Amino acid sequence: MKTEEIFPLPWEQVLWSSRPDFPASLSQPRTRYAFTDFRIVVRRGNRTVRELALEDIESVSLSQSWWQRALGTSTVRIVSRRDAQGLELANIHHGPELSLILQLRATELFGDDRRNLDADFFRRALGPGAPSILHPNRGLTLAAAVLCASIFGLVGLVRHTTLPPVVYAADDPIFPDGHHRTTEEISAFMEHDVMPFARRVLAPLVEPALALLKAVRASWRRSLWDLPATVPRGWAL
Numbered sequence: 001m002k003t004e005e006i007f008p009l010p011w012e013q014v015l016w017s018s019r020p021d022f023p024a025s026l027s028q029p030r031t032r033y034a035f036t037d038f039r040i041v042v043r044r045g046n047r048t049v050r051e052l053a054l055e056d057i058e059s060v061s062l063s064q065s066w067w068q069r070a071l072g073t074s075t076v077r078i079v080s081r082r083d084a085q086g087l088e089l090a091n092i093h094h095g096p097e098l099s100l101i102l103q104l105r106a107t108e109l110f111g112d113d114r115r116n117l118d119a120d121f122f123r124r125a126l127g128p129g130a131p132s133i134l135h136p137n138r139g140l141t142l143a144a145a146v147l148c149a150s151i152f153g154l155v156g157l158v159r160h161t162t163l164p165p166v167v168y169a170a171d172d173p174i175f176p177d178g179h180h181r182t183t184e185e186i187s188a189f190m191e192h193d194v195m196p197f198a199r200r201v202l203a204p205l206v207e208p209a210l211a212l213l214k215a216v217r218a219s220w221r222r223s224l225w226d227l228p229a230t231v232p233r234g235w236a237l
Helices: 066-071 095-106 119-126 138-162 183-225
Strands: 014-018 031-036 039-044 047-053 057-063 074-080 087-092
Touching (some): 074 095, 087 095, 095 119
Antiparallel strands (some): 031 039, 057 074
16 A cells, blocks of 8 residues: 655754746646755655755755846756765745755754754745845846747738738639538539549559458458358448
């Protein structure tokens, strides 16, 4: 019987928790990061997919792409002493504050006793209402929005002005002079013109293959099941 994972552990304090911001929130809507007095955790839904003990932190780095500068977010990368893969907290707010705290914990300036950690201090520094060093760049955000709108508008204008209009001939079987025929007229056209043509073209290819399949089926029915070599009605051309 599979037991449900417990998070946090009974003796564990959650000091900070956050979901990734846009655009990671679109591809990973159930992802959540957590920083406790014992470890860093990446969770998806009710399952822990990656974790790193605080005492195993080797180093911490902070990076920011152009779109993260526009949104006021950043990515914190944590290198482990035991695992070269490390751990990444992407597109988060308060990234500089969190990376500084983790780096201080890695250098043991906070001490290695969890009882010395002031949970209220971390919540005030990293909580939703805490001031942040990074702020959204409204000018960059507006420029990106205007650029995207301009590109879509230009593409729509080019497609509208360069595509030639569709012209239907007077003897078009479906749209004569651009007027749609009735369902009965289209059915009659398919039955009297399309299907006879398809039979003439496909018969030399289909009939030999169907004859071979009939022979194989008849042989199997006689040799394996002692049944008469009848042909299914749907196989008759």
